[in-house]
Structures are given as C-alpha cells and as structure tokens.
Amino acid sequence: MTSQDPPLDEVAPSSGSAGPGEALGPAPVRTLVMDLQPGTGPHKCRLLVVAGPDAGRSLVTDKERLTVGAHPENDLVLVEDRTASRHHFEIQFTGRGPLLVDLGSTNGTFLDGRRVERAYLSPASQVRAGSSVITFSPVTEDAGLSPEQDSKLCGMVGQSTKMRQIFGLIQRIAPMNVSVIIQGETGTGKELVARAIHELSERSKGPMVVLDCGAIPPNLIESELFGHEKGAFTGAVSGRPGAFERAHGGTIFLDELGELRLDLQPKLLRVLENREVRRVGGNDVIGVDCRVIAATNRDLLKEVASGNFREDLYFRLSVIHIPLPPLRQRRDDIPLILKRALAEPEVVERHGRKHFSSEAMGLLMAYAWPGNVRELMNVLSHVLTFSDGEELLPAHLPARVRGQAREGPLPFNEHLAFKDAKEQLLENFEREYITSVLGRCEGNLSRAARESGLHRKSIERLVKKYQLDAKGMKPR
Numbered sequence: 001m002t003s004q005d006p007p008l009d010e011v012a013p014s015s016g017s018a019g020p021g022e023a024l025g026p027a028p029v030r031t032l033v034m035d036l037q038p039g040t041g042p043h044k045c046r047l048l049v050v051a052g053p054d055a056g057r058s059l060v061t062d063k064e065r066l067t068v069g070a071h072p073e074n075d076l077v078l079v080e081d082r083t084a085s086r087h088h089f090e091i092q093f094t095g096r097g098p099l100l101v102d103l104g105s106t107n108g109t110f111l112d113g114r115r116v117e118r119a120y121l122s123p124a125s126q127v128r129a130g131s132s133v134i135t136f137s138p139v140t141e142d143a144g145l146s147p148e149q150d151s152k153l154c155g156m157v158g159q160s161t162k163m164r165q166i167f168g169l170i171q172r173i174a175p176m177n178v179s180v181i182i183q184g185e186t187g188t189g190k191e192l193v194a195r196a197i198h199e200l201s202e203r204s205k206g207p208m209v210v211l212d213c214g215a216i217p218p219n220l221i222e223s224e225l226f227g228h229e230k231g232a233f234t235g236a237v238s239g240r241p242g243a244f245e246r247a248h249g250g251t252i253f254l255d256e257l258g259e260l261r262l263d264l265q266p267k268l269l270r271v272l273e274n275r276e277v278r279r280v281g282g283n284d285v286i287g288v289d290c291r292v293i294a295a296t297n298r299d300l301l302k303e304v305a306s307g308n309f310r311e312d313l314y315f316r317l318s319v320i321h322i323p324l325p326p327l328r329q330r331r332d333d334i335p336l337i338l339k340r341a342l343a344e345p346e347v348v349e350r351h352g353r354k355h356f357s358s359e360a361m362g363l364l365m366a367y368a369w370p371g372n373v374r375e376l377m378n379v380l381s382h383v384l385t386f387s388d389g390e391e392l393l394p395a396h397l398p399a400r401v402r403g404q405a406r407e408g409p410l411p412f413n414e415h416l417a418f419k420d421a422k423e424q425l426l427e428n429f430e431r432e433y434i435t436s437v438l439g440r441c442e443g444n445l446s447r448a449a450r451e452s453g454l455h456r457k458s459i460e461r462l463v464k465k466y467q468l469d470a471k472g473m474k475p476r
C-alpha cells in the first residue's frame with residue numbers, strides 16, 4: 001500500500017445478522033471452520049450485540065480468548081440483559097478456528113438457533129445468550145490479508161495493493177455462500193466483483209440475475225423482484241417469474257440497493273428470512289434458493305442512521321462488506337487496465353497496436369476519474385476513435401482529462417444586460433454540464449444524479465428544460 005493510501009479498513013467480513021446459511025436456500029451446515037491463518041497468533045474479531053437490551057454494544061479485540069456475560073470482568077459485558085449468566089460463553093481462537101464454548105450458563109448458548117456447548121463459529125454466526133443476540137465477525141486487517149499475487153481476477157484488472165487484497169478476499173469468500181454488500185462509487189467495478197464471486201462459487205453453473213433497483217420504475221419493482229400473476233395489475237397479460245425465482249440455484253445481484261423504496265424493504269427482508277416469494281397477485285408460496293449480493297454507492301450505515309434504510313435488512317445482507325476504492329485512490333491500476341484493454345484481440349484487430357506516450361499517461365494518472373473505471377474505458381474508446389498513429393498523445397485525450405476544460409474566457413454576451421447575460425451563461429453551462437454528465441453515464445439518469453451530486457428530479461427537470469434526448473446519449 002502506498003503511503004497516501006487511506007487504510008482499507010473494512011475489507012473484512014463485517015458484522016451481520018446472518019440467518020441460517022445466509023444465502024437463500026436450504027440451510028448449509030454451520031460447522032464451517034474459518035480460515036483465520038490457524039496457529040498464527042492473535043486474531044482480531046468483532047462482536048456486535050444486534051438484539052436485546054444491550055443492542056448496539058460492540059467489541060473489537062484480538063485476544064485469543066474472550067468472554068461474554070453479565071459480570072463486569074467479561075470482555076463483552078451484557079450490562080442490561082438480566083437473563084444472561086454472569087459468565088455466559090467464551091470464544092477461543094484454536095488452530096482449527098474460533099471455538100464457541102458455553103460456560104455452564106443457566107439458559108444456554110445458542111448458535112444460529114441451536115443450543116450448543118462447543119461449536120466452531122463462521123464469519124456470519126449469530127450467538128444468543130439470554131435475550132441478547134450477538135454477531136461474530138472476523139476483522140482482517142491490511143497486514144493480515146495477504147494481497148494476491150495475481151493482477152487480474154475474472155475480468156478484473158488491478159495491481160494496486162488494494163485491488164489485490166480485494167481479489168484475495170473474493171477468492172476467500174466466494175465459496176462461503178454468505179450475503180455480500182459491495183460498496184463503491186459508480187463505475188468502480190461492483191458488478192464485476194459480484195460476477196467474480198458468482199463465478200468462483202459453487203453456484204457458478206446456476207444463473208446470475210442482475211436487478212438494478214435504481215433503474216426500475218417504482219411501481220414495477222415489486223413485480224420485478226417477486227414476479228406477478230396474470231391480471232395482477234393493468235398490463236400484466238401473463239404471469240412472470242421475478243428476479244428471485246429466476247435466480248433459483250444461482251445468485252441474485254441487487255444493484256443500487258440503496259435506492260430500494262423503504263416500504264419494499266420489509267418485503268425483501270421477509271424473502272431473505274423465509275427463502276420464499278409470493279408473486280404479486282398470487283397466493284402460492286414459491287421456495288427460492290439463491291445467494292444474495294447487493295451493491296450500493298451509498299454509505300448504507302449512514303442511510304440506516306438517517307432512517308432511509310432498514311437496519312435489520314442491512315445486517316441481514318451485510319455479512320461480508322467489500323468496499324471498492326475509487327480509481328483515484330488506486331492510480332497505479334490505471335496503466336495496467338489500459339495496457340490490458342489495448343492488448344484485447346478485438347482492439348488490436350480494429351485499431352492496431354497502440355500505446356500511450358508518457359505525457360498522455362501522466363495526464364491520465366493525474367485526472368480525478370469521477371466516473372472511475374467506466375470513465376477510463378470511455379476515455380479509451382474516445383482516444384482510439386480520434387487517433388491514427390501507434391502512439392496515443394495528450395492531444396487525443398478529452399479536454400477535461402487534459403485539464404483544459406476550465407481554460408479560456410467565459411463565453412458571455414457582453415451586449416446583453418448583466419442579468420440576461422448571466423442567465424444565458426448559466427443556461428449554457430447547465431446544458432453543457434448535463435449533456436456531458438449524461439453522455440458519460442450513457443443516459444442513465446440515476447447514475448448521472450449520483451455523479452453530479454444533483455437530485456434525480458433536478459436532472460429530469462434539466463433534461464426536459466433543454467429537451468435533451470437522455471436515452472440516446474453517448475460518451476463524448
């Protein structure tokens with residue numbers, strides 16, 4: 001990791017209230033032994049009380065043995081829970097993984113709903129002591145998570161420490177069948193990560209169904225998720241399975257989960273808990289077996305705090321939390337991504353062998369990439385379209401990458417009154433800005449809203465005001 005890189009603090013299985021098995025489907029055996037580098041010394045883990053009178057209390061520790069109970073001597077003290085024993089249970093980090101041991105408690109210790117005396121914990125485990133439910137999650141720090149040597153994984157390219165750590169994490173968690181939340185700005189590769197997890201899992205032969213919660217009209221999202229029966233609403237001329245049904249035996253990828261309406265969130269939670277769906281307008285209950293991977297560009301914990309996202313749904317889904325860093329925080333990936341893209345057989349066949357001059361590469365490395373890897377790819381297409389020779393030069397780059405977008409005098413009409421000139425200038429700016437951001441986002445209004453920081457409604461208003469054809473927008 002380079003010195004200016006902020007720490008990769010959440011590349012780790014995170015707290016989650018995983019239900020049995022976590023993926024939708026028959027509960028898998030919960031004796032999974034964590035690959036926590038057995039025998040390599042202390043292990044950092046987090047305990048979070050997710051239910052009961054002490055909910056919200058948490059502990060992050062790297063002790064090899066930690067205890068939980070009502071007595072103040074415990075590492076995690078259940079202060080308010082009168083039904084917890086003084087010394088209720090402990091977790092020992094053994095050579096085989098984290099071992100949960102009941103300490104002769106009065107009411108027993110329950111692991112994922114089953115009373116246990118000794119049992120190994122998995123990353124998503126839920127332990128109940130008294131009326132407290134506690135999630136266990138290992139915290140793998142930078143130093144502990146060895147960066148994979150490979151600079152590519154399932155179509156993803158990256159040589160930065162951060163990306164290689166993420167490749168390592170993907171390989172570790174793919175077979176685990178647990179829910180995953182991928183968080184990152186637009187264009188950082190969240191869908192690619194989801195695809196990699198699917199491909200490297202035992203579900204790879206099953207379908208991967210992608211549902212963009214932000215792109216579906218609000219009145220259709222329920223039927224898109226759960227399906228509908230014929231006649232369920234106007235226009236439902238035939239029955240149709242929803243995304244969950246179609247993902248049976250595979251993976252469902254819920255893109256832009258943060259955009260999911262609050263009133264639909266309990267319905268989604270119910271599907272995750274019961275592993276069954278009921279189509280809109282239908283009575284039958286249909287069992288579904290699929291792994292859930294969700295992506296968001298929002299900080300969902302902040303959304304939870306502000307009441308826009310349900311906490312129970314967040315904890316249900318966020319068993320593993322993968323934060324994808326923006327490209328500007330892993331600039332050392334830029335040359336490799338470009339090199340690999342230029343070496344693609346269809347690119348070579350179409351454009352011949354090309355490479356960037358060092359000046360052009362310098363500009364590419366200096367640019368902020370608000371649209372991340374997607375924008376980088378769009379810039380590459382632009383460059384390939386406008387260059388003839390083998391060497392790709394600064395002149396071939398779009399003005400914004402050359403840092404010239406803001407150069408030159410302001411194009412106002414000095415013959416107009418100040419107020420009118422200002423209005424005209426502002427309108428020109430608005431039209432140019434919206435056209436540019438929509439082009440970069442290929443006409444996707446939600447994405448354009450996120451990239452610009454404007455509300456989607458404001459984008460819609462501007463599209464209407466300037467009569468822009470958002471659907472036909474292409475990167476410029």
Ligand SMILES: Nc1ncnc2c1ncn2[C@@H]1O[C@H](COP(=O)(O)OP(=O)(O)OP(=O)(O)O)[C@@H](O)[C@H]1O
Nearest residue numbers: 155156157158185186187188189190191192373374
């Ligand atoms: N590490 C990478 N290596 C190569 N290509 C990448 C990488 N990351 C992203 N891309 C490419 O960038 C584009 C955007 O990726 P992707 O759709 O996965 O991003 P996203 O984060 O899901 O975007 P959004 O939030 O807008 O849905 C795709 O063309 C993808 O192939």
